[in-house]
Amino acid sequence: MTTTAVATATDVPVVAGFEQVSKAYGSVRAVDGLSLTLRPGETVALLGPNGAGKSTTLDLLLGLKQPDEGRVTVFGTGPREAIVAGRVGAMLQSGGLMEDVTVAELVGLACSLHPRPHPVSDVLARAGVTQIADRKVNKLSGGQAQRVRFALATAGDSDLIVLDEPTTGMDVSARQAFWATMREQADQGRTVLFATHYLEEADAIADRVLVLHRGRLLADGTAAEIKARAGARRVSFDLTGAVDETALAALPALTSLDVSGQTVRIQSSDADATVHAVYGLGLYPRNLEVAGLGLEQAFVAITEAEEAKRA
Numbered sequence: 001m002t003t004t005a006v007a008t009a010t011d012v013p014v015v016a017g018f019e020q021v022s023k024a025y026g027s028v029r030a031v032d033g034l035s036l037t038l039r040p041g042e043t044v045a046l047l048g049p050n051g052a053g054k055s056t057t058l059d060l061l062l063g064l065k066q067p068d069e070g071r072v073t074v075f076g077t078g079p080r081e082a083i084v085a086g087r088v089g090a091m092l093q094s095g096g097l098m099e100d101v102t103v104a105e106l107v108g109l110a111c112s113l114h115p116r117p118h119p120v121s122d123v124l125a126r127a128g129v130t131q132i133a134d135r136k137v138n139k140l141s142g143g144q145a146q147r148v149r150f151a152l153a154t155a156g157d158s159d160l161i162v163l164d165e166p167t168t169g170m171d172v173s174a175r176q177a178f179w180a181t182m183r184e185q186a187d188q189g190r191t192v193l194f195a196t197h198y199l200e201e202a203d204a205i206a207d208r209v210l211v212l213h214r215g216r217l218l219a220d221g222t223a224a225e226i227k228a229r230a231g232a233r234r235v236s237f238d239l240t241g242a243v244d245e246t247a248l249a250a251l252p253a254l255t256s257l258d259v260s261g262q263t264v265r266i267q268s269s270d271a272d273a274t275v276h277a278v279y280g281l282g283l284y285p286r287n288l289e290v291a292g293l294g295l296e297q298a299f300v301a302i303t304e305a306e307e308a309k310r311a
Protein backbone atom coordinates (compact mmCIF):
# COMPACT_ATOMS: atom_id res chain seq x y z
CA MET A 1 0.00 0.00 0.00
CA THR A 2 1.29 3.45 -0.82
CA THR A 3 0.43 6.64 0.97
CA THR A 4 0.27 9.83 -1.01
CA ALA A 5 0.87 13.09 0.78
CA VAL A 6 -1.72 15.66 -0.17
CA ALA A 7 -0.61 19.27 0.08
CA THR A 8 -3.20 21.54 1.60
CA ALA A 9 -3.28 25.30 1.72
CA THR A 10 -2.12 25.21 5.32
CA ASP A 11 1.08 23.32 4.34
CA VAL A 12 2.21 26.22 2.19
CA PRO A 13 4.42 28.52 4.22
CA VAL A 14 3.06 31.97 4.98
CA VAL A 15 5.14 34.91 3.79
CA ALA A 16 3.06 37.56 5.51
CA GLY A 17 -0.14 37.59 7.49
CA PHE A 18 -2.57 40.29 8.58
CA GLU A 19 -5.00 39.17 11.27
CA GLN A 20 -7.90 41.56 11.82
CA VAL A 21 -5.58 44.54 11.51
CA SER A 22 -6.89 48.07 12.04
CA LYS A 23 -5.12 51.41 11.94
CA ALA A 24 -6.79 54.80 12.40
CA TYR A 25 -5.53 58.35 12.10
CA GLY A 26 -7.84 60.25 14.41
CA SER A 27 -11.33 59.51 13.12
CA VAL A 28 -10.11 58.09 9.76
CA ARG A 29 -10.00 54.29 9.74
CA ALA A 30 -7.24 53.88 7.17
CA VAL A 31 -7.13 50.08 7.60
CA ASP A 32 -10.24 48.45 8.99
CA GLY A 33 -10.17 44.82 10.16
CA LEU A 34 -7.89 43.58 7.38
CA SER A 35 -7.12 39.86 7.23
CA LEU A 36 -4.84 38.58 4.52
CA THR A 37 -2.20 35.94 3.82
CA LEU A 38 0.60 36.16 1.25
CA ARG A 39 2.18 32.90 -0.01
CA PRO A 40 5.61 32.28 -1.57
CA GLY A 41 6.08 33.13 -5.23
CA GLU A 42 2.89 35.17 -5.56
CA THR A 43 2.86 38.45 -7.43
CA VAL A 44 0.11 40.42 -5.76
CA ALA A 45 -1.32 43.77 -6.85
CA LEU A 46 -2.91 46.01 -4.25
CA LEU A 47 -5.52 48.25 -5.85
CA GLY A 48 -7.81 50.87 -4.41
CA PRO A 49 -8.98 54.41 -4.96
CA ASN A 50 -7.04 57.32 -3.43
CA GLY A 51 -7.14 57.07 0.34
CA ALA A 52 -8.20 53.38 0.32
CA GLY A 53 -5.39 52.48 2.73
CA LYS A 54 -2.82 50.94 0.38
CA SER A 55 0.21 52.86 1.65
CA THR A 56 -0.87 52.37 5.26
CA THR A 57 -1.17 48.61 4.61
CA LEU A 58 2.34 48.51 3.18
CA ASP A 59 3.67 50.64 6.06
CA LEU A 60 2.13 48.17 8.53
CA LEU A 61 3.67 45.27 6.63
CA LEU A 62 7.08 46.95 6.85
CA GLY A 63 6.74 47.80 10.53
CA LEU A 64 6.83 51.53 9.75
CA LYS A 65 3.45 51.87 11.45
CA GLN A 66 2.00 49.83 14.29
CA PRO A 67 -1.54 48.44 14.17
CA ASP A 68 -4.05 49.74 16.71
CA GLU A 69 -5.64 46.30 16.67
CA GLY A 70 -4.72 42.91 15.25
CA ARG A 71 -1.38 41.43 14.30
CA VAL A 72 1.00 41.58 11.34
CA THR A 73 3.53 38.80 10.87
CA VAL A 74 6.25 38.48 8.25
CA PHE A 75 7.95 35.09 7.87
CA GLY A 76 6.52 34.14 11.24
CA THR A 77 8.06 37.08 13.10
CA GLY A 78 7.30 40.77 13.49
CA PRO A 79 7.99 42.96 10.44
CA ARG A 80 11.06 44.58 12.04
CA GLU A 81 12.78 41.24 12.70
CA ALA A 82 12.12 40.12 9.12
CA ILE A 83 13.61 43.33 7.76
CA VAL A 84 16.70 43.15 9.98
CA ALA A 85 17.18 39.57 8.74
CA GLY A 86 17.23 40.95 5.17
CA ARG A 87 14.12 39.03 4.11
CA VAL A 88 12.22 42.09 2.89
CA GLY A 89 13.15 44.62 0.19
CA ALA A 90 10.99 47.71 -0.20
CA MET A 91 10.47 50.56 -2.59
CA LEU A 92 8.31 53.26 -1.09
CA GLN A 93 6.50 56.17 -2.69
CA SER A 94 7.75 58.77 -0.29
CA GLY A 95 11.20 57.30 0.36
CA GLY A 96 13.64 60.20 0.21
CA LEU A 97 17.07 59.39 -1.21
CA MET A 98 20.36 60.63 0.29
CA GLU A 99 21.19 63.57 -1.95
CA ASP A 100 24.89 64.34 -2.04
CA VAL A 101 26.15 60.89 -3.01
CA THR A 102 26.44 59.16 -6.37
CA VAL A 103 24.07 56.43 -7.48
CA ALA A 104 26.85 53.83 -7.15
CA GLU A 105 27.70 55.00 -3.63
CA LEU A 106 24.08 54.86 -2.51
CA VAL A 107 23.48 51.43 -4.01
CA GLY A 108 26.83 50.27 -2.58
CA LEU A 109 25.71 51.40 0.86
CA ALA A 110 22.41 49.52 0.54
CA CYS A 111 24.29 46.38 -0.52
CA SER A 112 26.73 46.70 2.38
CA LEU A 113 23.84 46.92 4.86
CA HIS A 114 22.02 43.86 3.48
CA PRO A 115 22.73 40.54 5.21
CA ARG A 116 22.60 38.72 1.84
CA PRO A 117 23.81 41.36 -0.65
CA HIS A 118 23.98 41.04 -4.43
CA PRO A 119 27.09 42.41 -6.20
CA VAL A 120 26.70 46.19 -6.65
CA SER A 121 27.33 45.94 -10.42
CA ASP A 122 24.50 43.40 -10.78
CA VAL A 123 22.10 45.58 -8.82
CA LEU A 124 22.96 48.64 -10.93
CA ALA A 125 22.54 46.68 -14.15
CA ARG A 126 19.24 45.09 -13.12
CA ALA A 127 17.76 48.50 -12.31
CA GLY A 128 19.12 50.01 -15.53
CA VAL A 129 21.24 52.63 -13.76
CA THR A 130 24.78 51.52 -14.72
CA GLN A 131 25.02 54.43 -17.19
CA ILE A 132 24.23 56.95 -14.48
CA ALA A 133 26.18 55.25 -11.67
CA ASP A 134 28.52 58.26 -11.23
CA ARG A 135 25.77 60.83 -11.21
CA LYS A 136 24.80 62.61 -7.99
CA VAL A 137 21.43 61.46 -6.68
CA ASN A 138 20.13 65.07 -6.48
CA LYS A 139 20.70 65.47 -10.23
CA LEU A 140 18.43 62.62 -11.28
CA SER A 141 15.16 62.93 -13.17
CA GLY A 142 12.01 61.57 -11.51
CA GLY A 143 12.12 58.34 -13.53
CA GLN A 144 15.84 57.83 -12.83
CA ALA A 145 15.30 58.36 -9.09
CA GLN A 146 12.54 55.76 -9.27
CA ARG A 147 14.96 53.28 -10.86
CA VAL A 148 17.45 53.96 -8.06
CA ARG A 149 14.72 53.21 -5.49
CA PHE A 150 14.16 49.96 -7.37
CA ALA A 151 17.90 49.20 -7.11
CA LEU A 152 17.75 49.79 -3.35
CA ALA A 153 14.79 47.40 -3.03
CA THR A 154 16.73 44.65 -4.82
CA ALA A 155 20.16 45.23 -3.22
CA GLY A 156 20.09 41.82 -1.58
CA ASP A 157 18.48 38.44 -1.75
CA SER A 158 15.16 39.32 -0.10
CA ASP A 159 12.26 36.85 -0.12
CA LEU A 160 9.53 39.49 -0.12
CA ILE A 161 9.63 42.62 -2.27
CA VAL A 162 7.19 45.39 -1.40
CA LEU A 163 6.63 48.18 -3.92
CA ASP A 164 4.43 51.25 -3.48
CA GLU A 165 3.44 52.61 -6.91
CA PRO A 166 6.82 51.56 -8.31
CA THR A 167 6.48 52.67 -11.92
CA THR A 168 5.14 56.17 -11.32
CA GLY A 169 7.29 58.49 -13.43
CA MET A 170 8.96 55.70 -15.41
CA ASP A 171 8.82 55.81 -19.21
CA VAL A 172 7.41 52.91 -21.19
CA SER A 173 10.69 51.07 -21.70
CA ALA A 174 11.70 51.52 -18.05
CA ARG A 175 8.33 50.10 -17.04
CA GLN A 176 8.69 47.09 -19.28
CA ALA A 177 12.22 46.40 -18.02
CA PHE A 178 11.04 46.86 -14.45
CA TRP A 179 8.23 44.33 -14.76
CA ALA A 180 10.41 41.84 -16.62
CA THR A 181 12.81 41.97 -13.67
CA MET A 182 10.00 41.58 -11.16
CA ARG A 183 8.73 38.55 -13.10
CA GLU A 184 12.20 37.01 -12.81
CA GLN A 185 12.21 37.70 -9.09
CA ALA A 186 8.83 35.97 -8.70
CA ASP A 187 9.93 33.05 -10.88
CA GLN A 188 12.81 32.55 -8.46
CA GLY A 189 10.25 32.04 -5.69
CA ARG A 190 10.16 35.56 -4.26
CA THR A 191 6.87 37.14 -3.31
CA VAL A 192 6.15 40.53 -4.86
CA LEU A 193 3.47 42.83 -3.44
CA PHE A 194 2.88 46.10 -5.25
CA ALA A 195 0.37 48.93 -4.88
CA THR A 196 -0.59 50.59 -8.12
CA HIS A 197 -3.06 52.86 -9.88
CA TYR A 198 -2.12 51.36 -13.25
CA LEU A 199 -4.76 48.68 -13.60
CA GLU A 200 -3.40 47.40 -16.88
CA GLU A 201 -0.16 46.61 -15.05
CA ALA A 202 -2.03 44.73 -12.37
CA ASP A 203 -3.93 42.83 -15.06
CA ALA A 204 -0.78 41.90 -16.96
CA ILE A 205 1.59 41.20 -14.08
CA ALA A 206 -0.25 40.07 -10.97
CA ASP A 207 -1.43 36.55 -10.38
CA ARG A 208 -3.54 37.83 -7.50
CA VAL A 209 -5.35 41.13 -7.14
CA LEU A 210 -6.52 42.68 -3.87
CA VAL A 211 -9.02 45.52 -4.00
CA LEU A 212 -8.99 47.77 -0.94
CA HIS A 213 -11.71 50.28 -0.26
CA ARG A 214 -11.94 52.40 2.89
CA GLY A 215 -9.39 50.14 4.55
CA ARG A 216 -11.34 46.94 3.86
CA LEU A 217 -10.67 44.13 1.44
CA LEU A 218 -13.44 44.25 -1.16
CA ALA A 219 -12.09 41.60 -3.51
CA ASP A 220 -9.27 39.05 -3.52
CA GLY A 221 -8.67 36.82 -6.53
CA THR A 222 -7.11 36.56 -9.96
CA ALA A 223 -7.74 39.44 -12.36
CA ALA A 224 -10.12 37.13 -14.26
CA GLU A 225 -12.09 36.38 -11.08
CA ILE A 226 -12.34 40.07 -10.22
CA LYS A 227 -13.59 40.86 -13.72
CA ALA A 228 -16.14 38.06 -13.53
CA ARG A 229 -17.24 39.20 -10.10
CA ALA A 230 -18.07 42.67 -11.37
CA GLY A 231 -20.73 40.87 -13.39
CA ALA A 232 -21.25 43.61 -15.94
CA ARG A 233 -20.48 43.45 -19.63
CA ARG A 234 -19.69 46.02 -22.27
CA VAL A 235 -22.00 46.33 -25.23
CA SER A 236 -21.17 48.60 -28.15
CA PHE A 237 -22.80 49.21 -31.51
CA ASP A 238 -23.32 51.83 -34.21
CA LEU A 239 -26.71 53.26 -35.18
CA THR A 240 -27.83 54.95 -38.35
CA GLY A 241 -30.02 58.04 -38.29
CA ALA A 242 -30.99 60.05 -35.23
CA VAL A 243 -29.95 58.56 -31.89
CA ASP A 244 -32.59 58.78 -29.18
CA GLU A 245 -30.52 58.95 -25.99
CA THR A 246 -33.59 59.06 -23.74
CA ALA A 247 -34.82 55.74 -25.13
CA LEU A 248 -31.37 54.21 -24.79
CA ALA A 249 -31.04 55.44 -21.20
CA ALA A 250 -34.22 53.50 -20.35
CA LEU A 251 -32.81 50.16 -21.56
CA PRO A 252 -32.97 47.40 -18.95
CA ALA A 253 -29.92 46.40 -16.87
CA LEU A 254 -28.00 49.47 -17.97
CA THR A 255 -25.25 50.61 -15.63
CA SER A 256 -23.67 53.20 -17.93
CA LEU A 257 -24.35 54.80 -21.30
CA ASP A 258 -22.00 56.73 -23.54
CA VAL A 259 -23.15 58.04 -26.92
CA SER A 260 -20.55 59.49 -29.23
CA GLY A 261 -21.91 60.42 -32.67
CA GLN A 262 -23.51 57.23 -34.00
CA THR A 263 -21.57 54.97 -31.63
CA VAL A 264 -23.22 53.72 -28.46
CA ARG A 265 -21.23 52.18 -25.60
CA ILE A 266 -23.14 50.58 -22.79
CA GLN A 267 -22.27 48.79 -19.61
CA SER A 268 -24.93 46.29 -18.62
CA SER A 269 -25.48 43.82 -15.81
CA ASP A 270 -27.49 41.64 -18.25
CA ALA A 271 -26.19 42.04 -21.79
CA ASP A 272 -28.78 39.62 -23.26
CA ALA A 273 -31.69 41.63 -21.89
CA THR A 274 -30.15 44.93 -22.97
CA VAL A 275 -29.45 43.82 -26.53
CA HIS A 276 -32.90 42.27 -26.81
CA ALA A 277 -34.44 45.58 -25.77
CA VAL A 278 -32.32 47.48 -28.30
CA TYR A 279 -33.98 45.43 -31.05
CA GLY A 280 -37.30 45.94 -29.26
CA LEU A 281 -36.91 49.71 -29.81
CA GLY A 282 -36.93 48.97 -33.53
CA LEU A 283 -33.24 49.80 -33.85
CA TYR A 284 -30.80 47.92 -36.05
CA PRO A 285 -27.44 48.00 -34.31
CA ARG A 286 -24.41 47.49 -36.55
CA ASN A 287 -20.95 46.31 -35.49
CA LEU A 288 -22.51 44.91 -32.32
CA GLU A 289 -19.91 43.77 -29.80
CA VAL A 290 -20.43 42.26 -26.35
CA ALA A 291 -17.35 41.85 -24.18
CA GLY A 292 -16.43 41.32 -20.56
CA LEU A 293 -15.17 44.23 -18.49
CA GLY A 294 -11.50 45.10 -18.38
CA LEU A 295 -9.94 45.12 -14.93
CA GLU A 296 -10.19 48.90 -14.81
CA GLN A 297 -13.94 48.91 -15.46
CA ALA A 298 -14.43 45.98 -13.09
CA PHE A 299 -12.53 47.89 -10.41
CA VAL A 300 -14.69 50.97 -10.93
CA ALA A 301 -17.87 48.86 -10.90
CA ILE A 302 -16.90 47.09 -7.66
CA THR A 303 -15.83 50.23 -5.80
CA GLU A 304 -18.80 52.28 -7.04
CA ALA A 305 -21.23 49.52 -6.01
CA GLU A 306 -19.69 49.64 -2.53
CA GLU A 307 -20.05 53.44 -2.39
CA ALA A 308 -23.68 53.14 -3.51
CA LYS A 309 -24.36 50.68 -0.66
CA ARG A 310 -23.08 53.25 1.81
CA ALA A 311 -25.02 56.17 0.32
Ligand SMILES: Nc1ncnc2c1ncn2[C@@H]1O[C@H](COP(=O)(O)OP(=O)(O)OP(=O)(O)O)[C@@H](O)[C@H]1O
Binds near residue numbers: 049
Ligand atom coordinates in the same frame (compact mmCIF):
# COMPACT_ATOMS: atom_id res chain seq x y z
N1 LIG B 1 -0.22 60.39 8.62
C1 LIG B 1 -1.53 60.50 8.42
N2 LIG B 1 -2.28 61.29 9.20
C2 LIG B 1 -3.62 61.39 9.03
N3 LIG B 1 -4.31 60.72 8.08
C3 LIG B 1 -3.60 59.92 7.27
C4 LIG B 1 -2.18 59.77 7.39
N4 LIG B 1 -1.77 58.91 6.43
C5 LIG B 1 -2.87 58.54 5.74
N5 LIG B 1 -3.97 59.15 6.24
C6 LIG B 1 -5.37 58.94 5.78
O1 LIG B 1 -5.63 57.56 5.82
C7 LIG B 1 -6.36 57.13 4.66
C8 LIG B 1 -5.58 56.06 3.91
O2 LIG B 1 -4.41 56.66 3.36
P1 LIG B 1 -3.34 55.84 2.51
O3 LIG B 1 -2.22 56.78 2.19
O4 LIG B 1 -3.01 54.58 3.21
O5 LIG B 1 -4.19 55.50 1.20
P2 LIG B 1 -3.71 55.05 -0.25
O6 LIG B 1 -4.66 53.99 -0.67
O7 LIG B 1 -2.27 54.70 -0.24
O8 LIG B 1 -3.96 56.37 -1.10
P3 LIG B 1 -3.28 56.90 -2.47
O9 LIG B 1 -3.76 56.02 -3.56
O10 LIG B 1 -3.86 58.28 -2.57
O11 LIG B 1 -1.79 56.89 -2.28
C9 LIG B 1 -6.63 58.41 3.87
O12 LIG B 1 -7.91 58.87 4.21
C10 LIG B 1 -5.56 59.37 4.34
O13 LIG B 1 -5.99 60.70 4.24
